[in-house]
Amino acid sequence: MKITDIREARVSIASDIANAYISFAKMDVSVLAISTDVWVDGRQVVGYGFNSNGRYAQSGLLRERFLPRLREADSQALLDDSGTNLDPFRVWDVLMANEKPGGHGERSVAVGIIDMAVWDIVAKAENKPLAQLLAERHGDGTADAKVSVYAAGGYYYPGKQVSALKDEMRDYLDLGYTCTKMKIGGVPLAEDLERVEAAIEVVGNASRLAVDANGRFELKTALAFAEGLAPYGVRWYEEAGDPLDYALQQQLGEHYAPPMATGENLFSHQDARNLLRYGGMRADRDILQMDPVLSYGLVEYLRMLNVLKQHGWSPRQCIPHGGHQFALNIASGLKLGGNESYPRVFAPFGGFADSTPIERGYVAIPAMPGIGFEDKRELMKVFDKHLR
Numbered sequence: 001m002k003i004t005d006i007r008e009a010r011v012s013i014a015s016d017i018a019n020a021y022i023s024f025a026k027m028d029v030s031v032l033a034i035s036t037d038v039w040v041d042g043r044q045v046v047g048y049g050f051n052s053n054g055r056y057a058q059s060g061l062l063r064e065r066f067l068p069r070l071r072e073a074d075s076q077a078l079l080d081d082s083g084t085n086l087d088p089f090r091v092w093d094v095l096m097a098n099e100k101p102g103g104h105g106e107r108s109v110a111v112g113i114i115d116m117a118v119w120d121i122v123a124k125a126e127n128k129p130l131a132q133l134l135a136e137r138h139g140d141g142t143a144d145a146k147v148s149v150y151a152a153g154g155y156y157y158p159g160k161q162v163s164a165l166k167d168e169m170r171d172y173l174d175l176g177y178t179c180t181k182m183k184i185g186g187v188p189l190a191e192d193l194e195r196v197e198a199a200i201e202v203v204g205n206a207s208r209l210a211v212d213a214n215g216r217f218e219l220k221t222a223l224a225f226a227e228g229l230a231p232y233g234v235r236w237y238e239e240a241g242d243p244l245d246y247a248l249q250q251q252l253g254e255h256y257a258p259p260m261a262t263g264e265n266l267f268s269h270q271d272a273r274n275l276l277r278y279g280g281m282r283a284d285r286d287i288l289q290m291d292p293v294l295s296y297g298l299v300e301y302l303r304m305l306n307v308l309k310q311h312g313w314s315p316r317q318c319i320p321h322g323g324h325q326f327a328l329n330i331a332s333g334l335k336l337g338g339n340e341s342y343p344r345v346f347a348p349f350g351g352f353a354d355s356t357p358i359e360r361g362y363v364a365i366p367a368m369p370g371i372g373f374e375d376k377r378e379l380m381k382v383f384d385k386h387l388r
């Protein structure tokens with residue numbers, strides 16, 4: 001196998017929504033296509049990648065550093081022992097040559113975009129869904145046929161009232177979701193609790209609603225919200241404080257017994273390890289949300305799962321951030337606890353295959369080779385428009 005072409009572009013996903021920390025008014029993503037000289041069933045093997053929302057397009061890092069390394073590599077150095085397919089771990093070593101440890105910054109996002117396209121290629125060359133390939137190579141041999149997904153939304157939006165939040169939650173239930181997530185921390189506690197109560201009224205039970213503060217609070221506010229939220233028993237309380245403030249997380253856990261969640265802004269297995277060492281996260285109930293694309297790709301995510309195992313955690317406690325078809329394949333193949341979904345935001349990057357509707361909170365993996373982007377018509381249109 002040889003890489004014959006690499007194309008990259010920046011695509012806007014700007015919108016008026018905001019969480020407690022950022023507005024998405026200027027949000028964009030990088031898209032990437034890597035073509036190979038291999039054909040399977042009459043189709044050229046081309047891998048696609050993009051970054052999860054929340055971190056911006058990585059054009060500079062891709063163009064100036066990581067794609068030149070891929071282009072300049074000896075093609076043999078990228079291949080597995082058979083010489084007929086890419087080896088994602090060897091590609092990763094090529095990309096990360098001459099990069100110092102620590103200070104992960106956003107290079108992890110640029111590497112994650114390339115890693116996604118590489119896994120798409122590897123599974124297509126093997127003519128298998130990525131979930132199945134992962135189950136065989138890195139799991140217990142079988143993939144979960146369907147994955148539990150929840151609808152993430154409940155953003156702040158100019159002029160949005162409680163009634164609009166309720167309509168949004170109702171819409172998610174109509175789409176087939178049973179669990180949802182909403183933002184908190186963008187308005188005072190009393191106002192947020194009104195929003196939370198309204199959302200619970202629609203979803204029917206607090207255990208079906210998660211809340212996400214996006215790292216907004218210092219300890220005092222995190223604890224005040226914990227006290228306000230505790231009587232409801234929501235599904236989880238996400239990113240109360242700064243993602244790297246492990247002491248805050250640990251102290252929150254001492255005061256708040258229901259599940260906590262965090263991890264979407266930890267971009268390396270070393271950061272995830274520090275969370276488990278120092279963050280007071282509880283393996284019997286808390287949720288880890290590291291995002292395989294934002295954090296140097298699936299190659300690094302596998303290292304994170306290894307760290308988890310060493311600390312006595314089950315992969316079932318992982319529900320990755322990202323809400324896309326790549327993370328869905330990972331959740332299925334490696335038997336995670338579920339996957340995020342963004343039914344109405346970040347389209348067409350969020351969401352799953354056209355042929356697999358959400359049914360009672362679960363979604364299936366289409367029986368097609370690779371990640372399955374070819375079964376997402378609107379996303380393929382974006383790739384075709386920007387990468388041809």
Ligand SMILES: O=C([O-])CC(=O)C(=O)O
Pocket residue numbers: 019053054152212214264321322340
């Ligand atoms: O609002 C965001 O940045 C997305 C987010 O935290 C999530 O999906 O959990």
Ligand SMILES: [Mg+2]
Pocket residue numbers: 212214238239264321
């Ligand atoms: Mg979040």
